[in-house]
Amino acid sequence: MTLPPFALVRPTTLDEALRELTEDSVPYCGGTELLLAMRAGLHRPDALVDLKRIPELTGVRAGDGMLVIGAAERHADLATHPLILERLPVFARMEKHIGNARVRNQGSIGGNLCFAEPKSDVATLLMALEASVTLVSPGGRRTVTVEELIVGPYYAEKEPDEILVDVRIPLRDGLRGAYVKFQTMERPTVGVAVLADDAAGWYRLGVGAVGEVPLAWSFGSLAEIDPDDIASRVDPTPDLAGSEEYKRHVTAVYVRRALAKLEQVSS
Amino acid sequence: MTESVSESVATSGPPRVPVTVGVNGVSVSRQVEPRSVLVDFLREDLGLTGTKVSCELQVCGVCTVLVDGRPVSACTFLTADADGADVTTVEGLSDGQTLHPLQESFVDHFALQCGFCTPGFLMMSKALLDGDEVPDREAIVEHLEGNICRCTGYEPIVEAVEHVAEKLRGGPHG
Ligand SMILES: Cc1cc2nc3c(=O)[nH]c(=O)nc-3n(C[C@H](O)[C@H](O)[C@H](O)COP(=O)(O)OP(=O)(O)OC[C@H]3O[C@@H](n4cnc5c(N)ncnc54)[C@H](O)[C@@H]3O)c2cc1C
Ligand code: FES
Ligand code: FES
Numbered sequence: 242m243t244l245p246p247f248a249l250v251r252p253t254t255l256d257e258a259l260r261e262l263t264e265d266s267v268p269y270c271g272g273t274e275l276l277l278a279m280r281a282g283l284h285r286p287d288a289l290v291d292l293k294r295i296p297e298l299t300g301v302r303a304g305d306g307m308l309v310i311g312a313a314e315r316h317a318d319l320a321t322h323p324l325i326l327e328r329l330p331v332f333a334r335m336e337k338h339i340g341n342a343r344v345r346n347q348g349s350i351g352g353n354l355c356f357a358e359p360k361s362d363v364a365t366l367l368m369a370l371e372a373s374v375t376l377v378s379p380g381g382r383r384t385v386t387v388e389e390l391i392v393g394p395y396y397a398e399k400e401p402d403e404i405l406v407d408v409r410i411p412l413r414d415g416l417r418g419a420y421v422k423f424q425t426m427e428r429p430t431v432g433v434a435v436l437a438d439d440a441a442g443w444y445r446l447g448v449g450a451v452g453e454v455p456l457a458w459s460f461g462s463l464a465e466i467d468p469d470d471i472a473s474r475v476d477p478t479p480d481l482a483g484s485e486e487y488k489r490h491v492t493a494v495y496v497r498r499a500l501a502k503l504e505q506v507s508s
Numbered sequence: 509m510t511e512s513v514s515e516s517v518a519t520s521g522p523p524r525v526p527v528t529v530g531v532n533g534v535s536v537s538r539q540v541e542p543r544s545v546l547v548d549f550l551r552e553d554l555g556l557t558g559t560k561v562s563c564e565l566q567v568c569g570v571c572t573v574l575v576d577g578r579p580v581s582a583c584t585f586l587t588a589d590a591d592g593a594d595v596t597t598v599e600g601l602s603d604g605q606t607l608h609p610l611q612e613s614f615v616d617h618f619a620l621q622c623g624f625c626t627p628g629f630l631m632m633s634k635a636l637l638d639g640d641e642v643p644d645r646e647a648i649v650e651h652l653e654g655n656i657c658r659c660t661g662y663e664p665i666v667e668a669v670e671h672v673a674e675k676l677r678g679g680p681h682g
Contacts, residue, residue: 242564248522249542249588273566276545276584280564288522289542293589317578341654342632343581344566427567427654 244279248288255297255404259379261290262402268292270313271347273340274356297406298351303328308410312351312374317342319350329410330508331418331436335366340427351405354390357397357454359478360428364391365449366420368457369434372410378403394453394478413438419502422450423491430482431491433499437463446496451488452476463503468496527591531556532600540587547571547582549590550597558598558627569655572628573597579635598627601634609672610634617668621659628655633669642677645670 250266252258262268269275269289278284292298298313301322308329310319319325320336339345339362353363354374367387374390376383376399385398387408392398399405415438422432434447434457446466449455452475460466477488524539531554540549550556550573559582560570566581573582574596575589601608607615610630620626629652636643636651643651648669657665 243548244543244545246521246541246543249525249586251588272584272586272589276586277565291589341566341569342635342651343569343572343579343654346578346580347566347585 242280244276245282245285247279247286249291250288251291251294253294255295255377255406258290258292258295258404259377259402261288262404264401266290267401268355268404270349270352271315273344273348274352274358292351292404298404301325303412306412308332308412310350310408310410312405312407313349314351316340316345316348316350316353320345328412329370329416329418331416331420331434331506332366332370332410335362335420335434338422338424339363350408354387354408355397355399355405357391357393357395358428359394359453360450361391361455362420362422362429362432362449365432365447365455365457366434367408367410368449368455369436369445369447370410370418371445371457372408374408375406376400376403377406382406384409388457391454413441413443415440417503417506417508419499419506421495421499421502423495426482431488431495433492433495435463435466435496435499435503437503446471446499448475448492448496451492452478463500466496466500468493468500471496525588525591527587529587529590529592530594532596533594542586542588544587545583546573546575546580546585546587546590546595549587550582550595556597556599560624560627562624567654567656568625569628569632570625572631572655574631574635577635577638579632596631596634598630601630608634609675610637610669613668613671614665617664617671619660619664619668625655625657625659629657629665633672636669637672637676642673643669644673648673 250261266288267286270292299311301310301324316336316339320333325333373384373386390397418436420434422429429450431451432449436445444460447457472489472493475492477485479485528537547561550559561583562568562570564583566584571583572579576593
């Protein structure tokens with residue numbers, strides 16, 4: 242089906258891109274979500290502002306205890322990036338299993354977060370990792386946590402003239418992490434992230450895809466994580482992937498599996 | 509009547525985008541509408557109908573082509589984004605005389621029945637085999653997960669790709 246008509250703007254600097262954005266002139270990166278929404282008639286922008294040529298939105302670097310990932314970086318590249326494999330292998334392992342190989346070649350990390358698709362693996366793991374994002378608008382720059390950004394299904398708390406420039410993940414020496422998901426179709430039914438920094442006594446659990454937004458909690462020890470208690474804390478959305486009751490059940494199962502998997506990983 | 513309407517839309521619509529794309533080794537320059545997607549460009553503008561289109565949701569994989577060697581869903585890929593890139597379609601696999609080893613293996617292993625999914629599976633498989641590592645069965649299954657075949661039950665497709673991978677392993681790449 243033909244897409245509705247739109248103009249395409251291809252800025253090469255962040256300032257130029259920011260000047261182009263309005264309610265009807267929207268950011269465009271891989272298009273894996275946006276073009277589908279436009280084809281379905283849910284969205285009819287006058288212009289797409291392509292972010293792929295802006296240098297600030299590319300690259301992966303580590304510094305000041307943070308891993309910084311450019312918003313336009315694509316899943317396939319993040320899954321194999323040497324720095325991520327070395328410093329945060331759990332993130333690379335999650336990226337390797339997003340959607341399918343074609344979606345991973347086109348879709349960006351920034352687009353994943355800004356679309357706020359409830360069945361995102363990226364948001365679940367990032368929330369558990371206590372990651373934040375940098376948003377830039379003509380008025381300035383601000384940092385918000387992923388938890389503050391993803392406020393509802395398909396709803397990211399950002400202004401239309403704001404661009405997500407990068408994702409910032411705090412690095413922890415000796416971090417162990419596991420991400421497991423149950424997926425029968427293109428997107429997960431449930432995704433569970435469990436992270437452990439034993440030296441700091443820092444433990445996090447994230448559960449996503451079952452409800453409208455991912456949820457994450459801190460614990461004082463792994464023993465405190467009770468899968469049945471977690472299943473009662475989530476608020477599942479019944480859909481084609483299963484009923485509320487069923488989703489609570491798989492949540493408990495996958496929390497158990499994530500904990501078991503964590504025992505087998507050293508990073 | 510309809511024609512003049514669509515013409516006036518075309519001339520008054522958003523400005524066209526100049527693109528130069530290497531399609532199966534041939535450089536093609538065109539002015540395209542911003543909304544032009546690669547699968548329509550290939551099939552309708554260039555007459556390369558080997559690439560199929562079905563779900564338009566990035567789910568079935570029949571529209572798979574390689575852009576600079578990487579598989580993408582041409583149903584949801586703007587032609588403008590292929591500017592300056594090399595695009596390989598199923599038509600680029602064979603020289604017209606000899607089949608590509610993957611095509612030959614698909615025939616030998618009965619990896620197609622109706623054949624509608626085949627161009628997509630071939631292009632996905634080519635991208636995998638062109639990579640640095642020769643894939644094992646598990647890697648092949650995982651990589652082809654995003655492609656749908658309604659006829660074969662997948663087993664012969666995986667075997668066909670595995671067969672070519674085994675030959676690569678034994679050959680100069682292995
Ligand atoms: C078939 C399929 C399967 C999928 N499976 C999974 C899965 O298993 N797990 C998972 O986590 N995800 C999955 N996804 C989602 C996928 O990760 C996202 O579609 C993708 O990463 C979105 O990025 P994009 O660059 O294509 O975004 P686009 O479609 O270009 O943009 C999406 C939205 O974000 C806005 N936007 C994009 N970039 C920015 C930016 N830098 N700043 C401000 N706004 C921006 C756009 O305006 C638009 O509203 C799947 C998608 C598909 C189509
Ligand atoms: S038609 Fe493109 S993925 Fe199905
Ligand atoms: S051979 Fe018919 S869909 Fe695969």
